[in-house]
Amino acid sequence: MNAAKWSFLLCAAVSVAVCLCIYITGRVKRPVPQGWSFDRAGCGDYPDELCAALFQGKAAALGLGAECEQLHRPKAEPEPGTELNCSRLLASHSYIRQTLSREEADFPLAYILAVHKDLDTLEWLLRAIYAPHNIYCIHVDNKTSAAFRRGVGQLAACFSNVFVASRSEAVVYGGFSRLQADLNCMQELALPRLRWRYAINLCGQDYPLKTNRELVRFLKSHPWRDKNITPGILQPEHMKPRTSHVHREHISPGQSYVIKTQARKTAGVPHGLRLYFGTAYYALTREFVHFVLRDQRAKDLLQWSRDTYSPDEHYWVTLNRIADAPGADPNAEWEGNIRSIKWLDQAQVTHNGCKGHYVRNICVYGLGDLEWLAQRDGLFANKFEVNSHPLVAQCMERWLRPRTLSQSEVPIQQEWHIKDNKCFFDIENNDCSIPLMR
Structure with missing residues (x-):
């Protein structure tokens, strides 16, 4: 082989090696600083085309998305003593800080968010709603770490219309404390200086399926105008042990649960109220919230419910069936789709199974659930984990935000668009080495 051919082969080999090196380098993630990163996804940029294909359930997109998600590494909570840089957060996280329409301005909403973990998922939800x-x-939740409580407080302090409830409960799943947590927020939301028309409760792992304007139009539409939404039915026979026996909350280091005792409740339901069973999630008129806080029937039912199991699943729905309660709907049943949820026992009955993983028999959505979610008509969906399924979170944003902006009556600001850069530190310079910390 002559010298010219050897030179050609050598150049070709070098070119291949350089290209391979560039490819590998491009695939390697830059180290992510600890602390207040609030990384939405953590595994690179995802074009709209990939998310669109995932919402269509395309197998090739599912494979690529799964590969990307494996690159993500969950981050630690903020280090003690650190502070959130609010200016950097608001500038880089696509918050819409202007009311988009007169219709929305005239119909403000109040949100109650019960949270116990995962700052990333909470912040992802907040910027959506x-x-x-x-x-x-x-x-x-009063059982959470000091770092988490401090982090939530710092996040709330970045906004004049976001606050942390001054009274905190140690929340036990299925216990009275979960109901009391909502009531704590209601007490503060009921102050006359705060303007809102409906109260909506969420947990920190929910996400909206409708824009703010769509929510407003839904609540103003027939048959919901000036009505509360508390889907439920008369208490089924198999649910009666929840309220016929005394239950106690148990809290010890590392665990908390509700214990059913052998003791039966001796007092009947106060005021002869008929118990209903339904969802713990609601949309309540302001007038009904005042009724809940002040009416003697509501107070007595609350007291009676203290030793029942999961009282938030009978309290709201029962009060909303009282004929003279503001916004009540005594004849309502399961109407009003507040939440889209994939329950384990409903797999292959009302849904096609969970493509992520189950927690307490509820699906934490994975990539294969996006197609199903896009077809739901509920107001919100539950449940999501940004760090477990980062691409799900990012695609949900790319699905919701364009619709939000398309409904705006004011000029669209560039920072309202979901950004392609996902390091969330210095967006302008595309530099992940500058954190959101001061």
């Missing part, structure tokens, strides 16, 4: 004319009360 945030509007400057709404009000947000965050109840933080």
